[in-house]
Amino acid sequence: MKKVVRGFYAVAYAVKLCKPDVICAYPITPQTEIVENLAxxxxxxxxxxCKYITAESEFDAASILVGASATxxxxxxxxxxxxxxxxxxxxxxxxxxxxxIVIVNTNRALSAPLSIWNDLQxxxxxxxxxxIQIYVEDNQEAHEIIPQAYKIAESTMFPxxxxxxxxxLTHAYEPVELLDQDIVDSFLPPYDPPLKLSVEKPLxxxxxxxxxxxxxxxxxxxxxMLKAKETIERVFREWAEIKRDWGGLIEFKExxxxxxxxxxxxxxxxxxxxxxxxxxxxxxxxxxFPSEExxxxxxxxxxxxxxxxxxxxxYEGILSMEIRNALYGESPxxxxxxxxxxxxxxxxxxxxxxxxxxxxxxxxxxxFEGLREFEEVLY
Amino acid sequence: xxxxxxxxxxxxxxxxxxxxxxxxxxPEIDVDRxxxxxxxxxxxxxxxxxxxxxxxxxxxxxxYDYCKGCGICSEICPAxxxxxxxxxxx
Numbered sequence: 431m432k433k434v435v436r437g438f439y440a441v442a443y444a445v446k447l448c449k450p451d452v453i454c455a456y457p458i459t460p461q462t463e464i465v466e467n468l469a470x471x472x473x474x475x476x477x478x479x480c481k482y483i484t485a486e487s488e489f490d491a492a493s494i495l496v497g498a499s500a501t502x503x504x505x506x507x508x509x510x511x512x513x514x515x516x517x518x519x520x521x522x523x524x525x526x527x528x529x530x531i532v533i534v535n536t537n538r539a540l541s542a543p544l545s546i547w548n549d550l551q552x553x554x555x556x557x558x559x560x561x562i563q564i565y566v567e568d569n570q571e572a573h574e575i576i577p578q579a580y581k582i583a584e585s586t587m588f589p590x591x592x593x594x595x596x597x598x599l600t601h602a603y604e605p606v607e608l609l610d611q612d613i614v615d616s617f618l619p620p621y622d623p624p625l626k627l628s629v630e631k632p633l634x635x636x637x638x639x640x641x642x643x644x645x646x647x648x649x650x651x652x653x654x655m656l657k658a659k660e661t662i663e664r665v666f667r668e669w670a671e672i673k674r675d676w677g678g679l680i681e682f683k684e685x686x687x688x689x690x691x692x693x694x695x696x697x698x699x700x701x702x703x704x705x706x707x708x709x710x711x712x713x714x715x716x717x718x719f720p721s722e723e724x725x726x727x728x729x730x731x732x733x734x735x736x737x738x739x740x741x742x743x744x745y746e747g748i749l750s751m752e753i754r755n756a757l758y759g760e761s762p763x764x765x766x767x768x769x770x771x772x773x774x775x776x777x778x779x780x781x782x783x784x785x786x787x788x789x790x791x792x793x794x795x796x797x798f799e800g801l802r803e804f805e806e807v808l809y
Numbered sequence: 810x811x812x813x814x815x816x817x818x819x820x821x822x823x824x825x826x827x828x829x830x831x832x833x834x835x836p837e838i839d840v841d842r843x844x845x846x847x848x849x850x851x852x853x854x855x856x857x858x859x860x861x862x863x864x865x866x867x868x869x870x871x872x873y874d875y876c877k878g879c880g881i882c883s884e885i886c887p888a889x890x891x892x893x894x895x896x897x898x899x
Contacts, residue, residue, distance in 0.1 A: 634817065634820075
């Protein structure tokens, strides 16, 4: 069924089809309407056997889901920006406890200064938490990734975060081919973990690990996260067979020059790629990081141009650091352009400008592009 | 060594973690002064004090396997019967 819906609804509807047991959330722009839609479905009795809990903060929402998930419930929450970093203390725990909570993060800039608009700084801050991160390009992908996210989370036992650009996707009306309940039911089995927290069988999740065994737990987590790549690819392939092929951990078009980015920015990048006949690479899975796939695809091209929408202050764009690392010892020149922070528009003309800078040999290792003239004052 | 998924442990497994090794100072009970009131037993945050009976008298007894040496028992003892002493590491 094709319908013109907003990104919020595309996500909420897909979550409903996955039959979650517990939904818990706290409102934050530009996420609120996802859980508002779910609350409406809940109130209308469309979410069977589901408990919708309103929390008093994102910290609470995540904490409630940790408890719920440990009992074997399929869980969902959505947040972004300050909400995500308020959740972070809990989410690091959820990752270590290996609880397959599914989170939708509607990427928004971090304060200060206060911004409700889009960049990727929030989810990037949770890069090292042990959470699977998948970035989507449009609302159809956001819609279809939800059942896949549950399958990935519940197969790998890692929290899985779907990152979709705030406003650019969430608030956009797009025609979305909504999934049928049957297809989701046949694809996604009910969640039934071998270990469940219950009154009859008390257990401690994430218990105390002194120096003589902590490292082994973290090593196992790292090993499992690397192995999760295979699971993610398998789930993507399964989905491709029954619905649509969205690509693997990366989506890649060859070229001497390749533009690399994540999320909704790929739309403009693909247009420019077609116009100027250059390649592109869309990073779909950011954690686990597809370093092998990136190296294999990019090692023989001339220029790799990374468009970063998050900065590691005092170093450079975060994605470009990772691409450089994946291409260590290989020959391509790697350039990074930091663009689109706090919702600054990244039009095709800006992308083309970045490419011509590289072609004319004027590009530096990294630079901020699209800055306006400004004067530094005290206040 | 068992490394469970999600660091899940069963009840009483925490007994393996002998947190008494963290202590720098440990309480020592002066049995002549101890009046067996049980204040220290009530206040110990780690349930490391047990009241024992010996020849019709009650005494406090410290579980050094888990006592982290916080010193609360020594502070609150109404009979001044608990002294914090440097732990000897063998």
